Amino acid sequence: xxxxxxxxxxxxxxxxxxxxxxxxxxxxxxxRIIDGKSHGGRLAQLFGRRAPDxxxxxxxxxAYDSDGIVQVCSSRLAAPAPGRAPEYxxxxxxxxxxxxxxxxIAEQLGVHPVGHPWLKxxxxxxxxxxxxxxxxxxxxxxxxxxxxxxYRVDGEEVHEVAVGPVHAGVIEPGHFRFxxxxxxxxxxxxxxxxxxxxxxxxxxxxxxxxxxxxxxxIAGDTSIGHAFAYCAALEALxxxxxxxxxxxxxGIALELERLANHIGDxxxxxxxVAFLPGASYLGxxxxxFLNLTLEICGNRFxxxxxxPGGVLFDVDSELADRLHKRLKSLQAxxxxxxxxxxxxxxxLARFEGAGALSEAQAEEIGLVGPAxxxxxxxxxxxxxxxxxxYQFSHIPVAIETTGDxxxxxxxxxxxxxxxxxxxLELLGNKPAGKPFAPLGAFKPNAMAFGMCETWRxxxxxxxxxxxxxxxxxxxxxxxxxxxxxxxxxxxxxxPISDFPLCNKSFNLSYAGHDL
Amino acid sequence: MIEIxxxxxxxxxxTTKFPLESPTLPxxxxxxxxxxPSKCADGCQQCVxxxxxxxxxxxxxxxxxxxxxxFCTACGEACPQGAITQTQDYRLAVxxxxxxxxxxxxxxxAGRMRDELYRILGRALRLREVSxxxxxxxxxxVNVLNTVGWDLSRFGIQIVASPxxxxxxxxxxxxxxxxxxxxxxxYEAVPAPKLVIAVGACAISGGPYIDQNETxxxxxxxxxxxxxxxxxxxxxxxxxxxxxRLIGKIxxxxxxxxx
Numbered sequence: 031x032x033x034x035x036x037x038x039x040x041x042x043x044x045x046x047x048x049x050x051x052x053x054x055x056x057x058x059x060x061x062r063i064i065d066g067k068s069h070g071g072r073l074a075q076l077f078g079r080r081a082p083d084x085x086x087x088x089x090x091x092x093a094y095d096s097d098g099i100v101q102v103c104s105s106r107l108a109a110p111a112p113g114r115a116p117e118y119x120x121x122x123x124x125x126x127x128x129x130x131x132x133x134x135i136a137e138q139l140g141v142h143p144v145g146h147p148w149l150k151x152x153x154x155x156x157x158x159x160x161x162x163x164x165x166x167x168x169x170x171x172x173x174x175x176x177x178x179x180x181y182r183v184d185g186e187e188v189h190e191v192a193v194g195p196v197h198a199g200v201i202e203p204g205h206f207r208f209x210x211x212x213x214x215x216x217x218x219x220x221x222x223x224x225x226x227x228x229x230x231x232x233x234x235x236x237x238x239x240x241x242x243x244x245x246x247x248i249a250g251d252t253s254i255g256h257a258f259a260y261c262a263a264l265e266a267l268x269x270x271x272x273x274x275x276x277x278x279x280x281g282i283a284l285e286l287e288r289l290a291n292h293i294g295d296x297x298x299x300x301x302x303v304a305f306l307p308g309a310s311y312l313g314x315x316x317x318x319f320l321n322l323t324l325e326i327c328g329n330r331f332x333x334x335x336x337x338p339g340g341v342l343f344d345v346d347s348e349l350a351d352r353l354h355k356r357l358k359s360l361q362a363x364x365x366x367x368x369x370x371x372x373x374x375x376x377x378l379a380r381f382e383g384a385g386a387l388s389e390a391q392a393e394e395i396g397l398v399g400p401a402x403x404x405x406x407x408x409x410x411x412x413x414x415x416x417x418x419x420y421q422f423s424h425i426p427v428a429i430e431t432t433g434d435x436x437x438x439x440x441x442x443x444x445x446x447x448x449x450x451x452x453x454l455e456l457l458g459n460k461p462a463g464k465p466f467a468p469l470g471a472f473k474p475n476a477m478a479f480g481m482c483e484t485w486r487x488x489x490x491x492x493x494x495x496x497x498x499x500x501x502x503x504x505x506x507x508x509x510x511x512x513x514x515x516x517x518x519x520x521x522x523x524x525p526i527s528d529f530p531l532c533n534k535s536f537n538l539s540y541a542g543h544d545l
Numbered sequence: 546m547i548e549i550x551x552x553x554x555x556x557x558x559x560t561t562k563f564p565l566e567s568p569t570l571p572x573x574x575x576x577x578x579x580x581x582p583s584k585c586a587d588g589c590q591q592c593v594x595x596x597x598x599x600x601x602x603x604x605x606x607x608x609x610x611x612x613x614x615x616f617c618t619a620c621g622e623a624c625p626q627g628a629i630t631q632t633q634d635y636r637l638a639v640x641x642x643x644x645x646x647x648x649x650x651x652x653x654x655a656g657r658m659r660d661e662l663y664r665i666l667g668r669a670l671r672l673r674e675v676s677x678x679x680x681x682x683x684x685x686x687v688n689v690l691n692t693v694g695w696d697l698s699r700f701g702i703q704i705v706a707s708p709x710x711x712x713x714x715x716x717x718x719x720x721x722x723x724x725x726x727x728x729x730x731x732y733e734a735v736p737a738p739k740l741v742i743a744v745g746a747c748a749i750s751g752g753p754y755i756d757q758n759e760t761x762x763x764x765x766x767x768x769x770x771x772x773x774x775x776x777x778x779x780x781x782x783x784x785x786x787x788x789x790r791l792i793g794k795i796x797x798x799x800x801x802x803x804x
Binding site for chain 2: 224244
């Protein structure tokens, strides 16, 4: 970490006075971020926020995972003269981890990160004030995602494959453009934005139930994860004390969500290598974990469970016993099926070596979650920036080193085992307390963040209040925004027939990326 | 090899007996709300203010639009008269948009598809799924129907890869501006006669994204819809119940309606 007033140091659960955030000249903003990187910082967030005078404030969040802290600094871009875009020297030119985050800044606010290696739209919408983006004026009548010049490889034997937005499976829309030489993928370009729904503005909706439900649908398979981060940010702004009991219930729900998704992913990976016993059994077992969430809150995805201030459904000792019993028998079943899967030479032969990323690549592009841990990056919010129940009980971080489909599968396998053990322990000694207490007033002119290790990786919500203490801005980050670029990179030199397998091994969110 | 066989023996047969037997849902499951306008004498508006999606009207008699409902129960908790209560009824699918307006009295469940369609599609229905801004919850619970637990294909229903091979679309999501064109093209690619099924609050009305500039308030704004399956997301049982009603495997009124 860096000291001497260049950054302000904060952590999960704390709020920061906006006036206390150090502000650096736009020309030195990128330099300061790179300085933080050299001290071990990881780019957790980079975004812009419109100031009342028409200017833009940029914020950078560097996470120091081994110290459990986050450092924040900002930069002010003055309102530009008409016809001129505000600009600053790009971070991505020096650190590719910022590439999507800076495209978001350019698209939302019309700011030009000068020197960005490949500035292009991220989600296909106009800027907040209607000014042109650096690549030109948005035309709502004409622009659809994917209608722009793709990167192309030329040559007689090179061919192009276009897939999506409507896919063959029941999945969300996105467009994949491959440049291939025979079977080999030379380059993959991923175009998203089809799912853009305007999430960030709706999180400020006056109906609190609506904004919480929007948080739960940022990525529907990560309802608990996003609600966790959203609640943590708002609770930090209110200085609220959430009961240990409520925190425990949140932890139960978050690990059930992780189990359902990891088990579903492992089943789908079996399906992609035509190992149908694994696909069938794990596909069904995934549903058993969703049904446990249904048992807790009446919805398989955990809708309406987490709210700022606690949880809306209690887990009393009778329900805890019931969940414990069912988990115990599921544990035996799941682990037996997974042992069987990882014993199959036909499965391992397809997993091993497919779509590999190195640890250096993972660091450079800022991977998070199981995809990063599969490359050997020690990175898990539950361990590094613990919040709620994770402050009291620890889950060992699952690490692999080969960075391929195999490693991403094994990390999930390990996490399934550890989440099961964690849940059985948690359900065995559950503290009592009030599950919910309404939030008090928010601190005015303050900022706080909530981070959560969702099953895909680090989700982060940053919330700001105005001088009356009303929420006036929430910035959402789904882990997918870091990891989509990892998928593109992993496909280099891989046979195109391995794309479904590689894609599933990342299993990223389209809706979470597109917001 | 031996471990595959032993696992197979341990796993056994796991497909639900539905529709011959109804599975039991846990006590906290939130099914169709029950609306009793007679208890809403003064029209105090508290449910209207509590509802996140504007699904409730009290003028001219209490009405709850199940197509907008996210099953959050905020209305029932706000109502001092107990005019809106929660039932465990998972059967929610209807054939006409208006049938989703709950005003008390009978709730008309979906019927079989039109006779001329039934002759062609009734015994083998092929669907293409289009997610048009769906958050991946509805998509996941549609996918679940293909697992061994539900085994959708035993009813002659299958999700196919191409709209050219499909008899209809199953649409999820509020229809984002950025997916509208792709949805229209996919609908055109399905050979006539064709069906459209809207799954989830988003696809019926926009759901949590209702009246946003970036979205189009559901599938109906782009294509005609033949089956509406409410929920956020609907339970797989609700989706399957709707599909089976559409192909006449479950008939309307076959089982008594719960109040």
